[in-house]
Amino acid sequence: MKLWSGRFSSDTDALVDELNASITFDKRLYKEDIAGSIAHAGMLGDQGIIEKSEAGKIIAALNDILADIEAGKFEFSLQDEDIHMSVEAELTRRIGDAGKRLHTARSRNDQVALDFRLHLKKEIENIRDAALAMMSVLLDIAGKNTETIMPAYTHLQRAQPTTFAHHMMAYANMLRRDVTRLEDCLARMDECPLGSGALTGTTYPIDRRSVARKLGFARITENSLDGVSDRDYAVELLSGLSILMMHLSRFAEEIILWCSWEFKFIELSDAYSTGSSIMPQKKNPDIAELVRGKTGRVYGSLMGLLTVMKGLPLAYNKDMQEDKEQVFDAVDTVKKVLPVFTAMLATMAVKPDNMRRAASEGFINATDCADYLVKKGLPFRDAYTVIGKLVHHCIDNGQTLEALTLETYKAFSPLFEGDVFDAVRLENCVGLRNVPGGPSAESVRAQLDSVAKFLKERTK
Incomplete structure (x- = not known):
């Protein structure tokens, strides 16, 4: 018999039960559901809403149920509809009428809002830690490659010289923003909705703040309607995860390019590559390609939840049950992707000679050559x-700026002197860009120090 069957004169259709039930996916919230129930039961006892002895009996039985679930001795039934009813029904089976008192001053609406927030708080911390681990690997790679010259690109055309360290620190800074976005989301969602009831609170003298403290929340939600109907935190998390995946996808695209024979700037470990079923020479960057592909999956979760929420009146509506699968899938995807991507980076081999060779072609020191003339007094547009x-001229004659004679230089401008060769030397082109954020070794070391400080502040 369903817990809400009193109002109904007949059973729901089996197909309705299947569509309506969420136990198949929300059972992963069992820890949070039981933790919330224990805190709620304790508060009911402390406030004299139920007998303290009954509260103690409820809490002991809930701990036993938790132990059975974790030991694999608990069977979830579709008839129980969701994790909340599943736990409550089992509690009542075990301790009788005392178990029926647990739901006093509580609704499934504020209960699910609580469980979801508790669960996502932990998941945000897990994802943040995984992102920090990737930043640490990038920091290590960059530290070893402050002198590794490579071409930087715009429009996928060689543009100006930089270093591999400088390039890696660009991604480290993207991840730093991802981490702070997750932290901001966590700070905003750190509110306990329990006590909001179905939508207008309760007439019982509950102590919402004591429950919030027991469950580790910074504060309570301030409006009961909003407390049960808010899913901003889930949308915000999906948005943050989508941006994080976008960064990983951009990085994956470069990894795919760099390990091709056309670039060969890096080589991926065999442990993070796959082969072909027909072409024995192939070594494919499938991990990077999967990351690129799974980005669309996370985007889909964000758009799915935004679409679910866009037309819902206050307060709770059954549509909101669709939030769990969207968020769970995105969280699971990111949690799978980050460690593998991090390990792929940590084990890849960098090819400095190939990077330097590519940098010597494509006239990526042309801007520096123009700056040379500017420093000699020529307006930049003329230079x-x-x-x-x-x-x-170089293209027509198969030459590079470094290989030209001074006589050739002077044929184009009398301002050229012998020191032009220092100006177009790639190492100098990089080293002289010693502005904050630039690619010079000194500038990159400052970037390394900044990210290292960021990591240290978050090291547990």
Whole structure:
């Protein structure tokens, strides 16, 4: 018999039960559901709403149920509809009428809101820690490659010289923003909705703040309607995870390019590559490709939940049951992706010679050559034109700026002197960009120190 069957004169159709039930996916909330019930029962006893002896009996039985679930001795039934009714029904079977008193001054609406928040608080911390671990690996890679010159790209065309360290720190900074977004989301969702009841609270003299403290919340929700109908935190988390996956997808795209024969800037470990069923020479970056593909999956969860929520009046509506699978899937995806991606980065081999060779082609020191003329007194736009003609000459004659003679340089501008060769030397092009955020070794070391400090502040 369903807990809410008193109002109904006949059973629901079996197909309705199957559609209505959420136990198949929300059973993962069993720890949070039992923790919330224990805190609620304790408060009911403390407030004299139920006898303290009954509260103690309830709490002891809930702990026994928790132990049985974790030992695999508990069978979840579709008839119980969801995790909340499943636990409550089992509690009543074990201790009788005392178990029926647990739901006093509580609704499944505020109960599910509580469980979901408690669960996501833990998951946010898990994902944040995984992102921090990736940042640590990037920090290590960058620290070893402050002198590893490579071409930086715009429009996927070689643009200016940089270092592999500088490039890695770009992703470290993206991840730093991801971490702070997760932390911001966690701070905003750190409110206990229990006590909101179905939508307008309760007439019982409950102590919401004591329950919030027991469950580790910073504060309580301030409006009962909002307390049961708010899913902003779930949408915000999905948004943060989508941005995080977007960063990983961009990184994955570069990994895929870099390990191709056309680039060969890196080589992935065999442990994080796969082969072909027909082409024996192949070594495919399937892990990076899967990360790129799974990004769309997380985006889908975000758009799915936004669409579910967009037309719902206050307060709770059954549509909101669709929040769990969307969020669970996105969280599970990100939790799978981050450790594997981190390990893939930690084990990849960097190819400095290939990077340097690519940097020597494509005239990526052309801007530095123009800056040289500017420092000699020529307006930048005029210098830009001169160097454009010089590059055109090099292309026609199969030469590079470094290989030109001083006589050739002077044919394009009398301002060129012997020191132009220092100006177009790639190491100097990088080293002289010693501005905050730039690619020089000194600037990158400052970036390394900044990220290292960020990591240290969050090290447990």
